[in-house]
Amino acid sequence: MTSTTHAVFDLGDVQLQKGSVLPDAKLGYATVGTLNERKDNVVVCPTWFTATPADTVAWMTGPERALNPEEWFIVVPNHFGAGVSSSPSNTPAPFDRGRFPLVTTYDNVDAQRRLLDEVFGVERVRLVTSWSMGACQAYAWAARYPELVDAIAPISGSARTAHFNRVFLTGNQRAITSDPDWNDGFYTDKPPVAGIRVMAAIYAGWGFSEPFYREERFRGFGARSVAEFIEQFWDPFFLKCDANDLLAQMRTWITNDIGDHPAFGGDFDAALGAIRARTIVIQSELDAYFPPVDSAFECERIPDAELRVIPSVWGHMAPFNPQDQAFIDESLRELLAG
Numbered sequence: 314m315t316s317t318t319h320a321v322f323d324l325g326d327v328q329l330q331k332g333s334v335l336p337d338a339k340l341g342y343a344t345v346g347t348l349n350e351r352k353d354n355v356v357v358c359p360t361w362f363t364a365t366p367a368d369t370v371a372w373m374t375g376p377e378r379a380l381n382p383e384e385w386f387i388v389v390p391n392h393f394g395a396g397v398s399s400s401p402s403n404t405p406a407p408f409d410r411g412r413f414p415l416v417t418t419y420d421n422v423d424a425q426r427r428l429l430d431e432v433f434g435v436e437r438v439r440l441v442t443s444w445s446m447g448a449c450q451a452y453a454w455a456a457r458y459p460e461l462v463d464a465i466a467p468i469s470g471s472a473r474t475a476h477f478n479r480v481f482l483t484g485n486q487r488a489i490t491s492d493p494d495w496n497d498g499f500y501t502d503k504p505p506v507a508g509i510r511v512m513a514a515i516y517a518g519w520g521f522s523e524p525f526y527r528e529e530r531f532r533g534f535g536a537r538s539v540a541e542f543i544e545q546f547w548d549p550f551f552l553k554c555d556a557n558d559l560l561a562q563m564r565t566w567i568t569n570d571i572g573d574h575p576a577f578g579g580d581f582d583a584a585l586g587a588i589r590a591r592t593i594v595i596q597s598e599l600d601a602y603f604p605p606v607d608s609a610f611e612c613e614r615i616p617d618a619e620l621r622v623i624p625s626v627w628g629h630m631a632p633f634n635p636q637d638q639a640f641i642d643e644s645l646r647e648l649l650a651g
Contacts, residue, residue: 327420339399340425342389343366343370352434354385359390411557416565417565419573444468452465464590481601484515486563506552520628523599586616588615594611597629
């Protein structure tokens with residue numbers, strides 16, 4: 314993987330959707346590729362849970378991928394709370410650590426829209442696509458700015474976080490906050506490592522599917538047992554993150570609902586119906602967070618939307634499997650071709 318440099322866009326004081334003001338807010342981002350003279354080769358690829366823009370560039374773009382930087386100008390904004398943009402771990406008092414305010418999916422999308430407008434002068438986006446929390450932002454982009462977005466391809470995400478998904482997220486939240494070192498988010502030299510490791514073990518049962526474990530696919534990662542797989546793969550995946558940042562992102566995820574905006578007055582169907590972008594929803598067959606049945610419900614309410622299901626045992630983690638990446642890229646190329 315080549316190194317990717319993060320840039321920072323100063324947003325100033327940002328009025329958040331749920332009432333707080335985030336002072337001196339920062340939007341971290343990366344770009345790959347070159348913006349053409351017509352400014353019509355723009356792809357927006359928001360980050361997912363725990364990801365930096367560099368992570369997203371590494372896993373979503375490349376000369377052999379649909380998101381080829383030799384052809385497309387790919388903007389990768391980091392959602393608030395994920396450590397590069399304003400987050401509990403890098404925001405000064407009074408909104409530091411456990412005091413960081415709730416940021417919604419729409420807050421993220423509005424900040425990203427400003428980035429495109431004020432930094433790059435972009436008035437049209439060819440495609441918005443990403444995975445997981447990034448997919449949730451793709452839906453919000455198309456509902457909030459239907460005149461701006463040509464196409465979206467949400468990958469393993471949803472336009473509204475389902476109740477079953479919230480059960481999973483609540484377990485993760487409690488894993489961290491029940492750690493004695495949590496200290497209401499004001500830990501210093503002793504972070505809640507034990508709580509994050511419990512969260513990692515919970516996540517392990519949801520990230521991949523039951524057949525993945527039954528067929529012992531974890532051996533492909535060099536692990537000899539489930540316990541070893543959790544210790545070698547999942548623990549480091551989350552221990553690299555600040556606990557408050559994890560919780561801030563989960564609050565954004567758990568409250569995600571594109572109907573929850575003044576333009577739609579809480580009407581989820583109206584928000585889905587407002588999408589005018591060509592839409593291909595890409596879902597993994599055995600995704601426990603975002604099952605295809607929920608995606609089918611959403612596609613029925615988005616004009617001319619299509620659901621394509623990846624036949625994979627990798628569950629939610631399918632976009633990290635090269636075979637499943639090929640399935641995803643086929644749809645992305647189709648949308649990019651117009």
